[in-house]
Amino acid sequence: MNRLSINQYSVRQLTLVELVEECRETGIGVLGLWRDKVSSAGSDRARQLLRDAGISVSSLCRGGFFPYSTDEELVRTTADNRKAVDEAAEIGSPLLVLVCGGIAAAGLERSREMVLEGIANLAPYARDHGVKLGIEPLHPMFAADRSVISTLEQANDLADHFSPDTVGVIVDTYHVWWDPNVYREIQRAGDRILGFHMSDWLAPPPHFLNGRGLMGDGFVEFKQIAAAVNRAGYAGPIEVEIFNEELWALPGPQALALIKSRFQAVLA
Amino acid sequence: MNRLSINQYSVRQLTLVELVEECRETGIGVLGLWRDKVSSAGSDRARQLLRDAGISVSSLCRGGFFPYSTDEELVRTTADNRKAVDEAAEIGSPLLVLVCGGIAAAGLERSREMVLEGIANLAPYARDHGVKLGIEPLHPMFAADRSVISTLEQANDLADHFSPDTVGVIVDTYHVWWDPNVYREIQRAGDRILGFHMSDWLAPPPHFLNGRGLMGDGFVEFKQIAAAVNRAGYAGPIEVEIFNEELWALPGPQALALIKSRFQAVLA
Numbered sequence: 242m243n244r245l246s247i248n249q250y251s252v253r254q255l256t257l258v259e260l261v262e263e264c265r266e267t268g269i270g271v272l273g274l275w276r277d278k279v280s281s282a283g284s285d286r287a288r289q290l291l292r293d294a295g296i297s298v299s300s301l302c303r304g305g306f307f308p309y310s311t312d313e314e315l316v317r318t319t320a321d322n323r324k325a326v327d328e329a330a331e332i333g334s335p336l337l338v339l340v341c342g343g344i345a346a347a348g349l350e351r352s353r354e355m356v357l358e359g360i361a362n363l364a365p366y367a368r369d370h371g372v373k374l375g376i377e378p379l380h381p382m383f384a385a386d387r388s389v390i391s392t393l394e395q396a397n398d399l400a401d402h403f404s405p406d407t408v409g410v411i412v413d414t415y416h417v418w419w420d421p422n423v424y425r426e427i428q429r430a431g432d433r434i435l436g437f438h439m440s441d442w443l444a445p446p447p448h449f450l451n452g453r454g455l456m457g458d459g460f461v462e463f464k465q466i467a468a469a470v471n472r473a474g475y476a477g478p479i480e481v482e483i484f485n486e487e488l489w490a491l492p493g494p495q496a497l498a499l500i501k502s503r504f505q506a507v508l509a
Numbered sequence: 510m511n512r513l514s515i516n517q518y519s520v521r522q523l524t525l526v527e528l529v530e531e532c533r534e535t536g537i538g539v540l541g542l543w544r545d546k547v548s549s550a551g552s553d554r555a556r557q558l559l560r561d562a563g564i565s566v567s568s569l570c571r572g573g574f575f576p577y578s579t580d581e582e583l584v585r586t587t588a589d590n591r592k593a594v595d596e597a598a599e600i601g602s603p604l605l606v607l608v609c610g611g612i613a614a615a616g617l618e619r620s621r622e623m624v625l626e627g628i629a630n631l632a633p634y635a636r637d638h639g640v641k642l643g644i645e646p647l648h649p650m651f652a653a654d655r656s657v658i659s660t661l662e663q664a665n666d667l668a669d670h671f672s673p674d675t676v677g678v679i680v681d682t683y684h685v686w687w688d689p690n691v692y693r694e695i696q697r698a699g700d701r702i703l704g705f706h707m708s709d710w711l712a713p714p715p716h717f718l719n720g721r722g723l724m725g726d727g728f729v730e731f732k733q734i735a736a737a738v739n740r741a742g743y744a745g746p747i748e749v750e751i752f753n754e755e756l757w758a759l760p761g762p763q764a765l766a767l768i769k770s771r772f773q774a775v776l777a
Contacts, residue, residue, distance in 0.1 A: 336514035343712070344728055382650045385712035385728040419652035421663050429727070444611070445717045456524050459655040460612055479742035500745070 245502040245504050246271035246299040247497065248482035249278050255493040258290065260388045263265070264293040265495055273300045273480040276328055286333050286507075291333070296487070299478035300375065300411075301325070301334040306362055308345035308352035308389065322363050329368040329397040330389040336435050337367065338411060339376050343386040352389045357399055360408060367506075371433030376400060393417050395424035400433050411437035412470055413482065415453055418461045427469045434475040439504070440483040441464065451484040456503040463507040514539035514567040514770050515765065516706070516750035517546050520722040523761040525550040526558065531687050531765055533562045541568045541748040544596055554597045559601070567746040568643065568679075568704055569593070569602040575627030576613035576657065578618035596636040604681060604703050607644050611654040620657045625667055629675060636675045643703040644668055645679040648687075650717070661685050661694035668701050681706035682740055683721055686729045695737045707731065707772070708751040719752040724771040727753065731775040747772075774775065 244298055248271055252260060257278055264272065264337035271292070279301070282432060290296065303355050304325035307316040329337045339377045367374050376396040377390035396410040408428050415438070417423050427434070446452030456463055469477070481500050488496050520528060527545055532540065540559070544771045547555050547569070559566065572593035577583040582682035597605045609624045630643060635642050644664040658664055664678040676697050683706070693735055695702070709727035714720030726730055735747070749768050756764050 285662065349728075349730060380650065380712075381687040383711055391687055392689065418651040418658055421660065442653055445650075449717075459618075462617060471723045 242501075243270065243503065244477070244479045245269060245501065246273050246478035246480040247500065248273035248302070248480045250302070251481055251483045251488065251500060252493050252496045253278075254489050254496070257287055257492060260288050261294045261296060263494055264296055267494075267497060267501070269497070269501070271297050271299050271478045271480075273302065273478075273482065274298055274332060274334065276325060279328065279332055284328065286412075288332055292387050293299065297332040298332055299480050300336040301329040301332060303338045303340045304363070304374070305339040305359075305388075306342035308347075308355040310346035316388075318359070319362060322359070323366055326363070326367045326370050326372050329372040336370065336373050336375050339374055339389040340379065341388045342377065343384070344389060349389060354393075356390060357402065360399060361402065362484070364403055364407050373406075373435055374408045375411040377436075377438075378415055378416055379415040392420055392422070393430065396424055397426055397430055397433065400430075405433050409433040409435035409467045411438060413438035413440075413467070414461045414463065414466055415442060415482075416441045418442055418466065422451065423466070424469050427466070427473050431473050431482045434470060434473055436477065436480060437467070437470050437475055437482045438482045438483065442487045448486060451486050451489075453485050454486065455483060455488065455499060456481070458506040464507050467508055510769075510773060511538065512745070512747045513537060513769065514748040515768065516541035516570070516748045517543050517593065518749045519534070519749055519756065519768060519777045520764045521546075522757050522759075522764070525555055529558050529562050529564060529763060531762055534776055535762075535765060535769070537765070538563065539565050539567050539746045539748075541570065541746075541750065542566055542600060542602065544593060545602055547596065553597065566600055566602040567748050568606050569597040569744055571602060571606040571608045572631070572642070573627075573656075574610035575609040576610045576615075576623040578614035586627070586713055587630060590627070591634055594631070594635045594638050594640050597640040597736035603641050603642065604641050606704070608647065608766050609644065609656045609760075610657040611652070612657060617657060625659060625670065628667060629670065632671055633729040635739070641674075641703055642676045643679040644676065645704075645706075646684055658691070660688055662690055665694055665701065667695055668698075673701050674707060677701040677703035677752050679704035680734070681708075682729045682731060682734055683708045683710060683750075686734065688712055691734070692737050695734075695741050699741050702738060702741055703750060704745065704766040705735070705738050705743055706748045706750045708741055708753075710748065716754060716774050719757075721751045721753050723751060723753065723767060724749070724758065724775040735776055749772050
């Protein structure tokens with residue numbers, strides 16, 4: 242239980258102030274944050290809130306979207322990614338999650354190269370600010386519009402270009418559970434695993450973006466994947482990140498209680 | 510154009526009789542058929558219709574769904590798969606498409622083993638009836654409920670257990686376009702490629718099952734994939750298989766004309 246981190250978007254019905262208060266009351270010590278939510282609360286105030294409540298940050302979502310179709314887009318994305326690193330450093334997040342971006346005008350292959358170039362461009366800046374970059378492969382159903390990096394194998398191939406002190410990968414059960422090579426690639430990732438996210442796969446998902454399941458409601462084999470991630474050497478927070486309309490419709494405290502009990506149940 | 514095959518479900522608004530008539534008028538010489546549609550028309554009558562019109566069959570959909578949770582289910586599936594082979598032979602289809610099936614009670618890994626066992630069980634029967642079995646990997650978003658075989662690499666690994674005269678793979682752009690290893694695996698498949706299907710990936714798909722796009726409306730790089738499939742040695746029919754509510758809402762002849770023009774356009 243002390244490894245549980247709540248990704249802020251799992252309970253987006255709560256403001257940061259409300260979420261921190263709930264966590265303090267129920268003994269949750271780690272949060273995964275989103276830039277828009279931190280920005281609404283105000284970065285300084287957010288940091289103070291977390292410090293007062295003794296809550297640490299597992300990650301900040303998100304940077305990335307590296308493929309570009311125009312020079313203007315490249316300039317804009319580069320600036321925004323540096324800003325994301327700044328914000329991670331300010332809020333005390335050791336990790337910036339990278340959602341690498343979809344297909345630019347130049348096509349799939351070139352877009353994948355742009356991801357490598359983008360990370361190479363950002364990595365020194367991130368290192369100088371004490372923030373690690375976590376490449377999160379997204380489910381192949383997001384390959385066109387969100388991430389041309391679809392498998393952990395690709396993420397590992399990318400991370401291989403950099404020092405593990407700066408760039409690593411994030412294993413999210415929702416995105417990788419189906420992959421026949423996932424256990425091989427978790428082992429390969431080893432100390433490059435910077436984050437471990439959980440949500441379940443419903444069949445079919447009730448919504449393309451916001452149809453992730455609460456652990457135990459779907460097909461993901463959590464215990465097996467968690468064991469592999471542990472064996473690979475990852476001992477950090479396990480972030481529950483569920484985008485689900487039904488969960489968002491519940492009162493925040495009830496949603497949190499549900500997440501906690503399911504987290505325990507699927508790993509027990 | 511002489512490689513164009515129309516999968517019957519792309520224009521499911523047409524009966525088999527209507528479809529054959531349209532094909533005869535517009536010079537389409539190959540069809541991909543579905544068991545339910547053939548069965549409604551009557552197998553003997555269907556065969557006669559096709560013969561009279563000079564239309565050949567590229568494939569029959571479908572067998573598979575090998576993973577089972579009970580012995581009864583295994584008995585039922587085994588019988589149904591043999592029936593599917595019989596029907597393919599009766600209608601003159603050289604190929605039965607295998608949609609391998611989702612996760613059974615025993616879990617993902619065991620389900621994948623059941624697919625191999627199921628194909629091994631069916632292959633001699635298929636060979637004796639002159640019907641080849643085509644393993645079609647389905648997009649990972651169908652891994653839980655339709656196919657635990659999600660990549661061409663898996664399909665090739667399965668096919669490796671059998672003679673290429675009996676078991677091969679089907680490359681469907683909708684299912685494999687996103688795969689970073691797809692070109693490697695197309696080359697590896699070589700003469701094991703028994704079928705090539707086309708539809709486009711819309712982002713996001715408007716419907717989980719029936720949201721496939723007309724070629725040119727989405728992100729698939731048809732020319733590149735087709736070139737790779739040709740290079741690998743496949744020279745057979747290219748089957749357009751689009752499940753799309755909008756296409757189905759059109760008058761059949763209009764839908765067929767649209768498919769023909771897009772087929773030409775994306776390969777030109």
